[in-house]
Amino acid sequence: MSARVLVAYATKLGSTAEIAETMAHVLRDAGHRAAAQAARDVRSLDDWDAVILGSAIYAAYWQKDARRFIDRFHVELVARPLWLFSGGPLDRRLAKADQPITPHGAEITAGLGARAPRTFGGRLSASADVDPQVLQTHRIGDFRDWQSIVAYAYRIARELDRMTFAPPAE
Numbered sequence: 001m002s003a004r005v006l007v008a009y010a011t012k013l014g015s016t017a018e019i020a021e022t023m024a025h026v027l028r029d030a031g032h033r034a035a036a037q038a039a040r041d042v043r044s045l046d047d048w049d050a051v052i053l054g055s056a057i058y059a060a061y062w063q064k065d066a067r068r069f070i071d072r073f074h075v076e077l078v079a080r081p082l083w084l085f086s087g088g089p090l091d092r093r094l095a096k097a098d099q100p101i102t103p104h105g106a107e108i109t110a111g112l113g114a115r116a117p118r119t120f121g122g123r124l125s126a127s128a129d130v131d132p133q134v135l136q137t138h139r140i141g142d143f144r145d146w147q148s149i150v151a152y153a154y155r156i157a158r159e160l161d162r163m164t165f166a167p168p169a170e
Contacts, residue, residue, distance in 0.1 A: 003160040004168065005034040006048040010063035016056040016087040019120060019144065023052060023153040030157035039069035049165040050081040052156065057088035060102045067108050077112050081163060083156055084109055084117040118152055120144055
C-alpha cells in the first residue's frame, strides 16, 4: 500500500521549497501519495503516514517555521516515520558531500527518531531580497545537487515500500 507523505518545508527565498516539491514529485512517481507544503501552513498531521521536514539554513540555524512545526507536532512526529533535510551551503563541494544535519538542527530535532538526515546545497541569486552585505560575502549561484536530492527521495520511497500503514479513515 502506498504511503501518504507530507513534505513540509521552511524556506526564506524559495530554494528549499523547490527541493521539497522535487521530493514530493519523486515520491509520487514511486507510487506514494505525497504533497509539499510550507511548514507554517500545516494545521494537522492526521492525513499523513510519514513526514519529511526540510529547512533552509542560515548561519547554521534552521528556520523559525521549522522550529515551530516541530513544537506544534512533536508528539505526532515521534509516532511517524520522519526524515529531515536542510538546504543552504553555497559551496559545490559541500553540496555533494553527505553532510549531517547542523548542530542547531540536531538540537531542535533531538528525540524525534528521524531517519537519515541530509544537508543539500542551496541557492543564492544576485537579485535575492537579502541584506546587500550577504550578496558581497556569499557565493552567488545554485549549489543544489539535484541528482543527490532525487536519490535521497527514492531512498525514502524504498523505505516506505517496506512499511505497513493503516488504510486512511473514511
